Structure formats: structure tokens, C-alpha cells
Amino acid sequence: QRGRLLVKLQRPEEAVRALQAALDLDARDPEVWATLGLAQDSLRRFEESRPTLERALRDGARSAGVRAALARAYVETGRAREARELLEGAGSLTPDEQSLLARAKGEPR
Numbered sequence: 766q767r768g769r770l771l772v773k774l775q776r777p778e779e780a781v782r783a784l785q786a787a788l789d790l791d792a793r794d795p796e797v798w799a800t801l802g803l804a805q806d807s808l809r810r811f812e813e814s815r816p817t818l819e820r821a822l823r824d825g826a827r828s829a830g831v832r833a834a835l836a837r838a839y840v841e842t843g844r845a846r847e848a849r850e851l852l853e854g855a856g857s858l859t860p861d862e863q864s865l866l867a868r869a870k871g872e873p874r
Contacts, residue, residue, distance in 0.1 A: 768797070772804050780804040795824035799831045806834040811841040836865040845869040 768784035771777070784801040792798075798821035805814035818835040821828070832855060839848035848869035852862055 777804040777807045795826035799826035799828035811838040814838045833861045
């Protein structure tokens with residue numbers, strides 16, 4: 766809960782530490798993985814956020830923004846193909862996801 770509160774307070778550095786400590790105790794909750802990945806994304810730590818967000822989605826996280834954050838991590842780490850596959854496989858896209866898909870396809874923003 767502390768990690769989620771710190772994310773809401775826009776204190777991502779502290780949130781990352783708290784969430785990592787929570788996962789050290791119990792790594793079963795996909796929403797904790799999602800919150801950690803979103804905090805890492807807000808810090809632009811794309812290499813760290815990618816596997817975190819992948820696990821969150823694989824394990825069933827439903828937090829808003831997880832798919833977009835993972836697509837951003839893919840795009841920012843030179844994995845445009847994975848970003849396209851993730852977003853093209855989705856039913857509907859948010860405006861952020863549409864922009865990321867355009868970037869992954871090499872289209873102008």
C-alpha cells in the first residue's frame with residue numbers, strides 16, 4: 766500500500782524502493798508488479814520497467830496504463846516489433862497507445 770500511495774503522491778523514486786521491498790516479501794500480486802513497472806516508467810527506466818511490466822501483464826494485471834508503459838519501454842529500447850505486436854493485438858487503443866503504435870511503425874507523430 767505504501768508504494769501505491771507514493772506513486773499517487775508522485776514520488777516514484779521512493780515508490781520503487783517500497784514496491785521492490787514488497788515484492789521481496791511476496792511476489793504473487795500482479796498489481797504490485799504493475800505499480801512498480803509504472804513507477805519505473807515514470808522515471809524513464811525503460812530497461813528495468815520492460816521485464817516488470819511483461820510479468821505484470823502475463824500474470825493478469827489490470828492496472829490502467831500498463832500496456833502503454835510496456836509499449837513505451839519496447840519503443841524506447843529499440844524493440845519496435847514487440848511494441849507493434851502488443852498494440853496491434855489489442856482491441857482498442859488509448860490515444861497514448863495510438864501514438865506509440867505510430868512511433869513503432871516509424872510514422873511521424
